[in-house]
Amino acid sequence: MSSNVRIGMRFLREDRIAIIDNGINRDLICKEKIQAQIVIDENNRCIEDKNEIQITDFQHGTFCALIVEKYNSHCILNSVRILDKNGKGGIEKIEPALEWCYQHNIRVVNLSFGTTNFNECEKLKKLVNKYAYNGMIIVAATANSGFVSYPASFTNVIGVATIGSPLSYSKDYMQMGIDTVVPSEHMVKMFDEEIRTSLSNSYAAPYVCALIANRLNIDKALDIKKLKEYAREQSRTEMVGGVYEPDWVYRAYVTGRKKTSRADYYFETVSGEFNEIREEVDTVIACSVADLERLDAKNKNVIYLGKEDIYNIDVRGFFWSRETRQQQILNNHYQGNSLEVPVVVLAIETAIDSFYILTELKRAFACDGYNAYTIEMEPECVLYGLEYMPEPVSDYEAWKTFIESQVFYKQSDLVIWCVPLDDKEKFLKVYPDCDVEIILCNEGENILAKFSFENEKIEKRISRLLDREEIEEIYHIIETKLTEDEDG
Numbered sequence: 001m002s003s004n005v006r007i008g009m010r011f012l013r014e015d016r017i018a019i020i021d022n023g024i025n026r027d028l029i030c031k032e033k034i035q036a037q038i039v040i041d042e043n044n045r046c047i048e049d050k051n052e053i054q055i056t057d058f059q060h061g062t063f064c065a066l067i068v069e070k071y072n073s074h075c076i077l078n079s080v081r082i083l084d085k086n087g088k089g090g091i092e093k094i095e096p097a098l099e100w101c102y103q104h105n106i107r108v109v110n111l112s113f114g115t116t117n118f119n120e121c122e123k124l125k126k127l128v129n130k131y132a133y134n135g136m137i138i139v140a141a142t143a144n145s146g147f148v149s150y151p152a153s154f155t156n157v158i159g160v161a162t163i164g165s166p167l168s169y170s171k172d173y174m175q176m177g178i179d180t181v182v183p184s185e186h187m188v189k190m191f192d193e194e195i196r197t198s199l200s201n202s203y204a205a206p207y208v209c210a211l212i213a214n215r216l217n218i219d220k221a222l223d224i225k226k227l228k229e230y231a232r233e234q235s236r237t238e239m240v241g242g243v244y245e246p247d248w249v250y251r252a253y254v255t256g257r258k259k260t261s262r263a264d265y266y267f268e269t270v271s272g273e274f275n276e277i278r279e280e281v282d283t284v285i286a287c288s289v290a291d292l293e294r295l296d297a298k299n300k301n302v303i304y305l306g307k308e309d310i311y312n313i314d315v316r317g318f319f320w321s322r323e324t325r326q327q328q329i330l331n332n333h334y335q336g337n338s339l340e341v342p343v344v345v346l347a348i349e350t351a352i353d354s355f356y357i358l359t360e361l362k363r364a365f366a367c368d369g370y371n372a373y374t375i376e377m378e379p380e381c382v383l384y385g386l387e388y389m390p391e392p393v394s395d396y397e398a399w400k401t402f403i404e405s406q407v408f409y410k411q412s413d414l415v416i417w418c419v420p421l422d423d424k425e426k427f428l429k430v431y432p433d434c435d436v437e438i439i440l441c442n443e444g445e446n447i448l449a450k451f452s453f454e455n456e457k458i459e460k461r462i463s464r465l466l467d468r469e470e471i472e473e474i475y476h477i478i479e480t481k482l483t484e485d486e487d488g
Contacts, residue, residue: 012107012135014216016076017068017209019110020097021061022083025053028062028190029077033069038100039081040093046100049081057085059190063197064112064206066188071210074217078106083113091120098131108216110209111140112202114149116411118371122266122385124150125247129267132156132224133250133282137212141205142178148409153177155248155318158212158228162204163236172333174240175405179228181237182207208234225318243328246303246320246382249283255295256287257305257380261355266385282317285383289313305379322379322390329390329398334405341407342414342435342482347424349441353466354418355384357440360468361416362386364475373412375403377419389417396430414482436478449474453481 016035026034039049053062065077080100082093094111101109115124128138128151139158143149152159159177162184173181184203187194197203208231215230216222222230232239249267253274259265270280274295284297288306292313301317304310310321348354358374358381365372375387382388387406392399407415419427421441428434437452447466451458458477462470 011105012102013076013105014107014213014220015074016078016104016106017072017108017110017213018078018080018097018101018106019061019065019068019112019206020080020082020094020101021064021110021112022058022085022087022089023049023051023053023061023081024065024077024079025055025057025059025062027055028059029065029069033075033077035076035078036104037079037081040096040100044093044096046080046096049079051081053085058087060087060112060202063188063203064110066190067186067197067203067206068110068210068213070186070188071207072213075210075213078104087113091115091124094124095127098127098136102131102134102136107135107137108209108213109136109138110206111138111151112205114140114143114152116143116145116147116149118410118412119366119369121150125154125266127151128154128156129248129250132248137216137224137227139205139209139212141201142176144201146409147411148176153245155244155246156224158208158224158231160201160205160208160231162199162201164199172405172409173237174243174328174331175334176409177245178239179241180208180231180235180239182234183236223317225316240331243324243331244318244320246318247385248301248318249285249303251281252283252285252303253277253281253295254285256291257285261353261384263353263356263359263384265383267383303382320382322388325379325388326390329402332398332402332405334401334408336404336408338400339404339407339415341412343431343433344414344416344436344438344478345424345428345431345434346416346418347421347437347439348418349421351442352440352447354378355381355386357466357471357474358386358416358418359384360471361475364472365414365479368479370413370479371411373403373407373410373415375415375417400430435482438474438478451477451481456481 037049038046041047068075080097082097083089140152142152142159142161151157153176159179161178161181163181182204184200186197211234212227232241251268251270254269270277283301284295285303286292289308289310298314298316302315302319304321362372362374375389379388439450441448446461447464449460449462
């Protein structure tokens with residue numbers, strides 16, 4: 001039986017596993033198991049890895065390979081070295097590493113590292129979604145720190161943590177994008193000696209990687225969603241599943257809504273007759289049940305932006321709606337402290353492009369090293385990489401606790417919460433002690449921006465065009481006042 005799966009224009013083989021790490025010690029692994037050893041050089045080129053790993057060096061990649069070999073006896077290992085001998089390296093080398101894997105028909109990839117740096121999130125998300133769209137299965141260890149890490153937290157990645165870590169005692173796996181919690185202490189043979197690997201998420205990931213490859217050899221048609229469900233079944237901790245962040249889109253078909261914001265979607269779109277282009281997209285984005293009913297989207301992922309309840313819609317891929325977001329909020333188990341970061345309430349008149357303002361404010365803060373948790377009240381905001389918060393019916397505390405958990409796990413530096421101007425007073429009751437209140441409303445040919453700080457009010461008129469420079473002015477006013485408070 002062939003072990004090939006045709007994905008896109010390539011055959012990706014589930015018996016080929018790539019260990020993207022700091023290399024594999026060829027003296028400690030059965031040489032017949034190793035197909036290739038390459039390194040990404042300083043120019044991001046893929047060349048043969050002739051580096052000899054010394055026994056005194058950090059054997060991180062080697063241990064990962066030994067764990068995979070232990071639990072998957074039929075694997076063909078490929079070493080892609082992007083980290084140095086101490087396990088350090090930049091994520092810019094992940095792109096050529098994944099491209100090499102794809103070009104060499106490797107379907108299963110182990111990443112026993114990641115980053116908690118929010119500035120790397122968007123780039124990594126685009127990379128992951130591109131290769132996931134083409135059939136690659138990426139298994140990634142989450143950070144040992146207990147914070148959200150990338151790419152492990154992405155929907156298109158199988159995120160792994162280990163039992164016995166601080167994460168084992170948390171019920172917030174779902175909020176952190178973790179799919180399974182499994183052992184990381186494994187007995188492996190080095191020379192003729194049995195060695196136990198350490199307690200680390202790094203060594204939990206290759207165990208899951210081996211199981212995933214085994215499962216694919218039984219059923220080659222399994223997609224990432226089914227494999228995440230399988231990984232959850234292997235967890236030694238009970239997992240709450242079925243709710244995913246809408247971060248998986250590579251190419252989408254958008255129906256029922258004309259794009260009105262100047263902000264860019266975080267993904268590509270494909271237009272035309274759906275029946276003609278359906279194989280070019282991974283996700284359908286719809287605004288009504290009628291739109292979904294007229295399309296054959298059952299084998300696609302779906303983002304549903306409408307307000308109607310959905311019945312009898314067969315969606316086999318990932319699914320997101322305001323209802324799933326509400327479910328995520330209600331299933332939150334965060335027991336930490338209340339918000340300890342500044343809160344900015346941004347009240348905007350309906351006709352003003354709030355998505356563009358939020359994305360540009362988020363970008364401006366990020367350029368200066370601040371991680372802004374940006375909230376909108378319309379579900380469409382998720383298409384721009386913003387956080388959606390449905391208005392709570394009654395339980396504001398659950399709503400606030402969810403925000404607190406997200407801010408904590410994502411290590412956000414501030415909250416920017418955009419609300420409709422007409423309902424400003426209602427929402428100010430949620431955070432009455434907000435640090436900054438901003439009103440943006442139309443005034444003739446201009447927009448009037450009103451800033452309210454603890455002891456100061458500022459008014460500024462800006463053009464209705466609201467270009468990047470004008471939004472950066474808004475940013476500088478906020479940043480200056482907040483840092484003044486910190487300094488004071």
